Structure formats: structure tokens, C-alpha cells
Amino acid sequence: MSTTRTHPGARTVDDELVRRLVAGQFPRWAGLPVRRVPSGGTVNAMFRLGDGMVVRLPMTEGGAADVSLEQECLPRLAPRLPTAVPGALGAGRPAEGYPWPWSVYRWLEGEIPEPEALGDPERLAGDLAGFVAAMRSIPVPPGLPQAHRGGPVASLDTETRAAIGQLREIPQEGVDCDAVTAVWEDALRAPEWNGPPVWLHADLMPGNLLVDGGGRLTAVIDFGCTGTGDPACDLFPAWNLLPPGAREVFRETLGVDDASWRRGRGRTLSQALIALPYYRETNPAMARNARHVIRAVLGET
Structure with missing residues (x-):
């Protein structure tokens, strides 16, 4: 699926930026492989971190506001839902020229339904x-x-x-x-x-x-x-x-x-x-x- 930027002002993020952000803020995960997850999404970019994690970074300022909402709400919701939802493992801060908060979640297995x-x-x-x-x-x-x-x-x-x-x-x-x-x-x-x-x-x-x-x-x-x-x-x-x-x-x-x-x-x-x-x-x-x-x-x- 496309990873084309589709919103005005969307920010480019790449593997190297993710490696620097992770190494600087979560040194225990430094050196783990980073690879982009193909997605048709238009607000966030996702990168697989090692085998068990995913880094999620907003590409727009509007998307940045969603990060804190997710980090606050998901722990409330997860125990009450019959289906797995993302579990936050780390809350990232702006750094390395990247201006917004970001998250590290555990990787969830599955395929997008067609x-x-x-x-x-x-x-x-x-x-x-x-x-x-x-x-x-x-x-x-x-x-x-x-x-x-x-x-x-x-x-x-x-x-x-x-x-x-x-x-x-x-x-x-x-x-x-x-x-x-x-x-x-x-x-x-x-x-x-x-x-x-x-x-x-x-x-x-x-x-x-x-x-x-x-x-x-x-x-x-x-x-x-x-x-x-x-x-x-x-x-x-x-x-x-x-x-x-x-x-x-x-x-x-x-x-x-x-x-x-x-x-x-x-x-x-x-x-x-x-x-x-x-x-x-x-x-x-x-x-x-x-x-x-x-x-x-x-x-x-």
C-alpha cells in the first residue's frame, strides 16, 4: 500500500531518524533492526523495531495531538476489551529535529483485512x-x-x-x-x-x-x-x-x-x-x- 505523503505539511520520517530517536531515548533498544511498515495510513508512520515492537510517529501536527490521547486511554481500555489493542512500551519526546511526541508499542500480529x-x-x-x-x-x-x-x-x-x-x-x-x-x-x-x-x-x-x-x-x-x-x-x-x-x-x-x-x-x-x-x-x-x-x-x- 502507498506510503505517499498526502497531507499538506506532512513531515518525512525515515529509518535513520527512528534509529537516532530510539538510541537517544531508549538505549536498551539501540541496535535493534528498524524497518518501515508499509501502510496506507496518512497521519502516522510505523517502523518495526526488532521482532516485538513498533515505533509510531505522527507525520502531521494534528496527528501529534493523538499521541497523548492514546497513551492515556489505551491502558484504561485494554483490560476491558475482547480484542488486543496496542500496548505502550515507551513514550518518546521531540528530539533529533523531530518536533512531536511519539510512541513505542508492542507488535501485534495479524493482517489487514481486504x-x-x-x-x-x-x-x-x-x-x-x-x-x-x-x-x-x-x-x-x-x-x-x-x-x-x-x-x-x-x-x-x-x-x-x-x-x-x-x-x-x-x-x-x-x-x-x-x-x-x-x-x-x-x-x-x-x-x-x-x-x-x-x-x-x-x-x-x-x-x-x-x-x-x-x-x-x-x-x-x-x-x-x-x-x-x-x-x-x-x-x-x-x-x-x-x-x-x-x-x-x-x-x-x-x-x-x-x-x-x-x-x-x-x-x-x-x-x-x-x-x-x-x-x-x-x-x-x-x-x-x-x-x-x-x-x-x-x-x-
């Missing part, structure tokens, strides 16, 4: 539903911020409609802009969430999931968007990963009501519509998943 090649979609749907339900059941501590994308659906309206306008100018993508507009407007009409705050991952993209050889969920990574908000934010896998039959298993296992399903579908579609024109020439993995989501959503309605 929507077209899932080993056991319905069992994966059950695993994902179990993870989402567990997140929602964890007591929300005072001061936990609203999750990225966790606000009202209407807060995404301007950006979503702008993206649809961009896609109208890219006919080669073949997006039925009238149809996606109708789905989006249906999400806007759905009743908003008015329940108590719940804890969300808020970025359940395929690239943030790991599965084993049998297709079962083994780990969930990248909690930089975590926080409170509309539970529909964590319905993303229904359309960005799961086929129709498994999608129904996911919904039924979680007991998702109609309004939440409509909001979740709209939120997932919004993210895809925004991503496609932004990434189509710079990040093949993100653009490919955006196209998958648009097809899945329009195929359901």
Missing part, C-alpha cells in the same frame, strides 16, 4: 460487534473529549456536499452523485443520538483492524480518534468491510435501531465521499476503500 477476500465474514462481523459493544460498555471518564466525527451528522454536511460537488467534476469515477446525495439527505433526516455518552473508537477502517489466517479479528489499532459521541460512528465496518450477509449479522448482534443505522450509513458514506477526490491520485488504498464504500452503500439502498 473486503474482497475475507476468510469468514460472518464470524468477523460477530467479532467486530463484540468489540464495538465492549467499547460502548466502558464507563466514560470525566473530561474524555468528543471523538473525531462524533458530533451531529449535520456537522459534516458542508464538507460532504463539497465533496459531492468535486465528484461531479470527475466523471471518470462514475459516482452517481444524485444517488449519494439522496442517501446523505436521508442520514440528515434521521433522529440524532440523544442518549448518554459512550466511548467510541471512531475510526474503524480496515487499515485499523488485524485478522488471523482464518479471518477472525485479532487486534484493533490506532485509537487517535477515540472519544465520546454518536454510537453510529462505530458502524463503519458494516459498509467499509463487510458483505451484505455479514453486515446483517453485525447489525443484529449490536441491536442497531433504524435511526442509528441510517446515521451510520451516512457517516460512512460521508467519509468515503470526502476521501475519494482527496486521495484518488496520492493514496491508492484509501481511494480503493472509498470506492468500495460508495458501491456498498448504493447497493443497499
Whole structure:
């Protein structure tokens, strides 16, 4: 997958920088092999450190704010979740000309799932539903911020409609802009969430999931968007990963009501519509998943 820089102002990081940072702050790990982990992610770079660790460095200033959030929240979440999550082994400081905090985590085994090649979609749907339900059941501590994308659906309206306008100018993508507009407007009409705050991952993209050889969920990574908000934010896998039959298993296992399903579908579609024109020439993995989501959503309605 692409490791192309796709955000303005993104910082270049490489193996040599990681070696210097590790040697200067964690001398016990100096000399371990360092190699970049290929990723379609756009905010953080990851480097394998030895066999059992991974160094995660933000490439943008906005991503730097996620580091302390992860380091604070993951120890609270890990004991309560049915799936492995990153375990912090070291908190790095700015140094060597690199301006932001960074982290060393234990390495988690698994492969990123591909929507077209899932080993056991319905069992994966059950695993994902179990993870989402567990997140929602964890007591929300005072001061936990609203999750990225966790606000009202209407807060995404301007950006979503702008993206649809961009896609109208890219006919080669073949997006039925009238149809996606109708789905989006249906999400806007759905009743908003008015329940108590719940804890969300808020970025359940395929690239943030790991599965084993049998297709079962083994780990969930990248909690930089975590926080409170509309539970529909964590319905993303229904359309960005799961086929129709498994999608129904996911919904039924979680007991998702109609309004939440409509909001979740709209939120997932919004993210895809925004991503496609932004990434189509710079990040093949993100653009490919955006196209998958648009097809899945329009195929359901």
C-alpha cells in the first residue's frame, strides 16, 4: 500500500531518524533492526523495531495531538476489551529535529483485512460487534473529549456536499452523485443520538483492524480518534468491510435501531465521499476503500 505523503505539511520520517530517536531515548533498544511498515495510513508512520515492537510517529501536527490521547486511554481500555489493542512500551519526546511526541508499542500480529477476500465474514462481523459493544460498555471518564466525527451528522454536511460537488467534476469515477446525495439527505433526516455518552473508537477502517489466517479479528489499532459521541460512528465496518450477509449479522448482534443505522450509513458514506477526490491520485488504498464504500452503500439502498 502507498506510503505517499498526502497531507499538506506532512513531515518525512525515515529509518535513520527512528534509529537516532530510539538510541537517544531508549538505549536498551539501540541496535535493534528498524524497518518501515508499509501502510496506507496518512497521519502516522510505523517502523518495526526488532521482532516485538513498533515505533509510531505522527507525520502531521494534528496527528501529534493523538499521541497523548492514546497513551492515556489505551491502558484504561485494554483490560476491558475482547480484542488486543496496542500496548505502550515507551513514550518518546521531540528530539533529533523531530518536533512531536511519539510512541513505542508492542507488535501485534495479524493482517489487514481486504473486503474482497475475507476468510469468514460472518464470524468477523460477530467479532467486530463484540468489540464495538465492549467499547460502548466502558464507563466514560470525566473530561474524555468528543471523538473525531462524533458530533451531529449535520456537522459534516458542508464538507460532504463539497465533496459531492468535486465528484461531479470527475466523471471518470462514475459516482452517481444524485444517488449519494439522496442517501446523505436521508442520514440528515434521521433522529440524532440523544442518549448518554459512550466511548467510541471512531475510526474503524480496515487499515485499523488485524485478522488471523482464518479471518477472525485479532487486534484493533490506532485509537487517535477515540472519544465520546454518536454510537453510529462505530458502524463503519458494516459498509467499509463487510458483505451484505455479514453486515446483517453485525447489525443484529449490536441491536442497531433504524435511526442509528441510517446515521451510520451516512457517516460512512460521508467519509468515503470526502476521501475519494482527496486521495484518488496520492493514496491508492484509501481511494480503493472509498470506492468500495460508495458501491456498498448504493447497493443497499
